[in-house]
Amino acid sequence: MDQSEKLLMGIEHILSVASDLVDEVARLKSVEEECKILKEKVFLNQFTVAEQQVFELALDGYSG
Template sequence: MEKAEKLLMGIENVLGMASELFNEVARLKQVEEECKILKEKLFMSQFTRSEKEVFELALDGLSSSKNGRMVVQRTEHNFSTTQRHLQKIRR
């Protein structure tokens, strides 16, 4: 009986360690996801609003041509507005 008890205790220890490892892997995956989000935010912070809209569309993986056309139109409008402002400044 002593061998069986030792074996059961060993199995319990292994299962406990496996559970801890599983929880640690889940935590690390969450940390990894948070890091990805922070990297995206840092990357996006260097762009103008128009550029951000284009990148957000790409990052979100939107494939709808209607949504794509709307973003492109807004971006073109914002780009045209920026160009007009620059021309006024240069004069």
């Protein structure tokens, strides 16, 4: 195997690893979003249904 073949194999390996990393970053972003949603649900579950509705209205910008 000559140097150019080794170089091409190395480049292919690096591109494969980079692709795996991109996939992993996407997966972690998805997990992070799921955690955020669960955290919000846990936070809201400490309130009664009526309190949750008021809180959601406040978040939507209602003040009256």
